[in-house]
Amino acid sequence: MNGQFAEEEWKLLLDLVSREFGLVFQDSRRRHLESRLLPRLRALGLESFGAYYRYLARHPERGAELRELARIVTNNETYFFREAHHFDLLVQQVVPQLSTHSRPGLLRVLSAGCSSGDEAYSIVIALQGALVDRTGLDWQIDACDLNSARIAQAREGLYEAGSLRACDELGRSAHFSAQGDRFRLRPEHRKGTSFFEANLAVAGLDLPGAPYHVIFCRNVLIYFSEEAFHRTLSHFHRTLVAGGYLFLGHAESLIGRRNDFQPVRLCNSIVYRKQDKNP
Amino acid sequence: MKVDTLSDAQERLTALQAAAASPGRDQAIVVGLKDASPLVRQNAIALAARHLAPEVLAEFLADDEDAILRNAAQAALERQGPHAIPHLLSLTRGADPELAFFAVQILSTINDVSAKQALLPLLDHSDRNIAQAAVEALGHMRATEAVPALIRLLAGDPWLQFAAASALGRIGDARAVGPLLERLDDELLAEIVVEALGRMGDAATLAPLLDRLVSSDRLPLRDQLLLAVAAVLERNPGLRGVPARARLWRPEVRAGLGEYLGGLLAMHDATLARSAGVLVVHAELWNLMPALLARNPDSGEEGWLEGMLRRCRRRARAEWLPLLQHSDPRVRAGALLQVPFGAGAGPALAACLQDRDPEVRAAACFALGRLREPSAASALARALRSSDAREHAAAAQALAQLPRQSLAELAPDLEPGADEEQMERALGVLEQARSTMHRERVRALVQDGRPALRQAALRVLGRYPGHAADGWIMAGLRDDDTVVRIATVEILVRRRCRKAIPALVELLSAGHPLRYHLVRALGRLRARAAASRLQALYAGAPLHERIEIVVALNQMAPAGLLAFLREVLREPDVELRRVASDGFVRAAGAHEFETMVALARDADWVVRNHATWGLGRLGLPEAQSHLMLLARDVEPLVARTAQAAMGRLRGNSRGRDA
Numbered sequence: 001m002n003g004q005f006a007e008e009e010w011k012l013l014l015d016l017v018s019r020e021f022g023l024v025f026q027d028s029r030r031r032h033l034e035s036r037l038l039p040r041l042r043a044l045g046l047e048s049f050g051a052y053y054r055y056l057a058r059h060p061e062r063g064a065e066l067r068e069l070a071r072i073v074t075n076n077e078t079y080f081f082r083e084a085h086h087f088d089l090l091v092q093q094v095v096p097q098l099s100t101h102s103r104p105g106l107l108r109v110l111s112a113g114c115s116s117g118d119e120a121y122s123i124v125i126a127l128q129g130a131l132v133d134r135t136g137l138d139w140q141i142d143a144c145d146l147n148s149a150r151i152a153q154a155r156e157g158l159y160e161a162g163s164l165r166a167c168d169e170l171g172r173s174a175h176f177s178a179q180g181d182r183f184r185l186r187p188e189h190r191k192g193t194s195f196f197e198a199n200l201a202v203a204g205l206d207l208p209g210a211p212y213h214v215i216f217c218r219n220v221l222i223y224f225s226e227e228a229f230h231r232t233l234s235h236f237h238r239t240l241v242a243g244g245y246l247f248l249g250h251a252e253s254l255i256g257r258r259n260d261f262q263p264v265r266l267c268n269s270i271v272y273r274k275q276d277k278n279p
Numbered sequence: 280m281k282v283d284t285l286s287d288a289q290e291r292l293t294a295l296q297a298a299a300a301s302p303g304r305d306q307a308i309v310v311g312l313k314d315a316s317p318l319v320r321q322n323a324i325a326l327a328a329r330h331l332a333p334e335v336l337a338e339f340l341a342d343d344e345d346a347i348l349r350n351a352a353q354a355a356l357e358r359q360g361p362h363a364i365p366h367l368l369s370l371t372r373g374a375d376p377e378l379a380f381f382a383v384q385i386l387s388t389i390n391d392v393s394a395k396q397a398l399l400p401l402l403d404h405s406d407r408n409i410a411q412a413a414v415e416a417l418g419h420m421r422a423t424e425a426v427p428a429l430i431r432l433l434a435g436d437p438w439l440q441f442a443a444a445s446a447l448g449r450i451g452d453a454r455a456v457g458p459l460l461e462r463l464d465d466e467l468l469a470e471i472v473v474e475a476l477g478r479m480g481d482a483a484t485l486a487p488l489l490d491r492l493v494s495s496d497r498l499p500l501r502d503q504l505l506l507a508v509a510a511v512l513e514r515n516p517g518l519r520g521v522p523a524r525a526r527l528w529r530p531e532v533r534a535g536l537g538e539y540l541g542g543l544l545a546m547h548d549a550t551l552a553r554s555a556g557v558l559v560v561h562a563e564l565w566n567l568m569p570a571l572l573a574r575n576p577d578s579g580e581e582g583w584l585e586g587m588l589r590r591c592r593r594r595a596r597a598e599w600l601p602l603l604q605h606s607d608p609r610v611r612a613g614a615l616l617q618v619p620f621g622a623g624a625g626p627a628l629a630a631c632l633q634d635r636d637p638e639v640r641a642a643a644c645f646a647l648g649r650l651r652e653p654s655a656a657s658a659l660a661r662a663l664r665s666s667d668a669r670e671h672a673a674a675a676q677a678l679a680q681l682p683r684q685s686l687a688e689l690a691p692d693l694e695p696g697a698d699e700e701q702m703e704r705a706l707g708v709l710e711q712a713r714s715t716m717h718r719e720r721v722r723a724l725v726q727d728g729r730p731a732l733r734q735a736a737l738r739v740l741g742r743y744p745g746h747a748a749d750g751w752i753m754a755g756l757r758d759d760d761t762v763v764r765i766a767t768v769e770i771l772v773r774r775r776c777r778k779a780i781p782a783l784v785e786l787l788s789a790g791h792p793l794r795y796h797l798v799r800a801l802g803r804l805r806a807r808a809a810a811s812r813l814q815a816l817y818a819g820a821p822l823h824e825r826i827e828i829v830v831a832l833n834q835m836a837p838a839g840l841l842a843f844l845r846e847v848l849r850e851p852d853v854e855l856r857r858v859a860s861d862g863f864v865r866a867a868g869a870h871e872f873e874t875m876v877a878l879a880r881d882a883d884w885v886v887r888n889h890a891t892w893g894l895g896r897l898g899l900p901e902a903q904s905h906l907m908l909l910a911r912d913v914e915p916l917v918a919r920t921a922q923a924a925m926g927r928l929r930g931n932s933r934g935r936d937a
Contacts (some may be wrong), residue, residue, distance in 0.1 A: 008888055012918055045769045045796060047803065054830075057854050058823045060791070226318045230288065 022201025031126020087126035114143035114219030117154025144198035157185035201228035210239035219249035312351035325913035328358035387416030418446025448475025467908035477507030480514030509554035572613030615642035641673035649676025656685035679711035706735035741770035802831025810837035833862030864893025895924025
């Protein structure tokens with residue numbers, strides 16, 4: 001499969017990425033992706049994308065290579081307190097409501113597609129900043145991502161300056177300690193966090209901390225195929241408690257696409273609440 | 280109430296796919312075309328293109344009540360391509376203006392040459408919507424035969440002027456330049472005319488566009504003018520006179536333009552920023568260079584800016600050196616990476632190797648390498664020992680570009696007592712440079728106790744010219760370490776070392792993972808002598824090796840290949856069948872036409888795609904009807920392959936007629 005079948009090889013590869021990870025790539029990103037995959041071809045001693053596809057499809061060590069591929073195809077753009085109003089909503093609106101209605105005792109939150117953990121730790125910092133723990137409420141923040149390297153980085157808690165772009169000087173010094181030209185998260189902000197690898201787009205996803213009161217999945221679904229989008233939302237529906245909240249990125253919407261989540265306006269932001277299929 | 284969750288959509292999709300092979304197929308497809316889920320609808324559109332007649336689909340175009348159905352029918356007709364054209368052309372001549380309008384739009388998307396002549400009379404259609412659709416379609420199809428009529432429309436009905444200007448820009452015919460320039464000051468048409476002129480990129484339009492750019496302060500027209508000016512400059516790299524023209528600008532005009540361009544360079548909009556950069560360089564607005572360079576390292580525009588600066592190197596050399604002293608490290612790094620400094624700049628560039636910022640030091644390595652400056656070798660060798668990954672990688676790349684003798688500086692790095700990582704880096708430089716220096720030391724390292732060094736040394740030998748080194752490299756096939764042996768196989772293939780074939784065949788008795796690489800190597804070396812051995816291995820090999828055996832045999836094309844592939848095509852594994860069909864359609868002659876037709880009906884789209892390509896390759900007239908069907912395949916890639924094959928068949932037929 002070479003020469004005139006270059007398009008075919010490319011489509012096979014993209015179909016595999018979509019099937020395995022639920023991610024879709026536009027043609028405009030082809031050169032970018034190709035340049036990122038070339039080192040993998042070199043590392044495996046493969047001469048073409050067709051050979052790489054066949055390796056991913058049938059080689060006995062395909063599992064390890066799929067993890068490498070996941071590392072390459074995932075967009076890891078994230079930073080602390082991205083869309084900061086969401087963290088305000090969590091502590092000021094959502095947590096009081098959940099406490100009133102269900103008295104969870106242990107607040108369970110999932111950060112889905114957490115990349116290097118910036119979002120999960122932002123949640124902890126926000127909860128601690130609002131002195132939520134003094135109300136007797138404890139929390140468990142589960143955070144998962146497809147990319148094993150990002151999960152390792154999240155566990156390490158060491159960040160480049162770019163990850164702190166939305167933090168002011170005060171925030172930087174309060175929550176991080178400088179380590180060379182990087183920043184290490186202070187240990188107290190790791191409280192209640194747990195990071196693990198997971199592929200949101202697979203059928204039968206098992207999330208160990210479920211049921212969750214809140215799920216954050218921001219700027220992840222925009223990269224998903226239609227099928228993976230629905231499958232992931234079905235996972236979320238299954239793993240949220242009744243009335244649980246789902247936070248999406250500003251460019252993502254469920255309106256007109258899912259009627260098992262109800263859009264709720266909180267302080268000029270739209271978040272979603274789980275709605276029972278058969279109320 | 281039934282909810283539209285994944286399971287529901289998937290159930291409907293499954294039902295649709297099952298119905299595709301049942302008597303109720305057409306009705307199920309129509310239901311699918313109306314489905315609320317895009318997932319189901321997209322599948323129904325593919326099936327409709329394949330199975331529903333254009334006449335049936337066209338009826339839905341007239342459905343005012345159901346926009347989803349109408350849009351889906353339109354998409355299906357577009358996918359039908361050539362198959363739908365005769366009926367669509369008849370609709371353009373029909374009594375229903377709405378249908379005619381949609382038909383023109385669909386013909387535009389199909390973009391088949393056969394429709395151009397038929398659309399020309401519609402430019403004067405009494406229904407302005409249809410006339411406009413025809414203008415747009417002919418522009419999209421780049422129909423040069425429409426240019427005179429479109430120029431006439433520029434001065435006609437205001438409704439059509441916009442579309443005509445846009446279409447002329449798309450067609451890009453020089454006859455339209457004058458008439459478009461005449462409309463440049465038309466308040467209503469200015470933006471679209473500027474856009475059209477930018478698309479055309481004609482050198483004659485530079486002066487009028489530039490004059491309006493400096494005098495305009497109206498957005499978005501000014502942005503449009505900038506894009507057009509940049510497009511003309513990029514299209515005509517030899518254009519002179521822009522700096523002279525810029526020097527005539529009054530100070531306040533220059534300042535205003537500088538403020539405007541500076542603002543754009545700080546923006547995330549890459550298109551406008553790049554256009555601003557084009558003008559900065561061509562008009563020699565050097566005070567804006569720091570802003571241009573500071574944005575560049577992140578923007579993926581490196582090659583573009585470097586090429587542009589190279590074109591005006593002679594004019595500006597004196598202006599560039601101070602950029603290396605700029606307070607912003609992004610500017611210093613940007614200058615080192617993008618600016619094509621001349622030989623005299625060597626000392627200034629070398630001084631940047633001491634910069635406090637590692638990005639700048641890495642960029643300095645890059646710049647020195649590009650300069651091929653031998654006096655920098657010693658400093659670059661020191662940078663190669665840096666602990667900063669960016670810096671030592673850039674130093675390695677730079678050293679590899681220096682004149683051959685400069686690599687003598689690497690001797691201390693290759694000495695027996697040197698650090699292993701350091702040795703690897705030095706060997707990497709020799710490999711990149713295809714250098715034969717330090718030959719004895721490299722040969723000795725092939726026997727080193729450390730596998731990583733043996734592998735790196737073999738790679739260096741792999742770049743030696745001629746075949747003198749083949750024997751030394753082949754020793755790597757007997758290495759104790761499998762990774763080194765695999766690397767050796769790859770090196771031998773890259774050297775097209777046919778001498779190694781017997782040794783590679785002998786090693787086929789080795790197990791996983793080496794055999795996988797040996798099979799592929801023999802295929803890439805077209806080692807036909809190994810074909811029978813590979814065929815003998817096939818039955819007992821694990822699946823991934825069987826796939827590669829088929830690929831290798833395809834590459835070797837030995838006698839009896841078709842019979843072997845016919846057997847493989849009966850295998851249940853789809854990947855095996857895919858590679859087998861690939862080989863089959865390349866090797867098969869006209870006597871395999873019926874097998875090829877059968878493969879073109881395969882359930883797997885890859886097999887169908889291969890068969891479609893194969894039918895085109897055979898070039899038999901009787902393939903036409905099969906290709907017509909494949910041009911409506913549910914998989915767009917197969918449809919495109921079929922359309923290309925039909926084009927070739929038409930070409931063959933014209934050739935025969937002539």
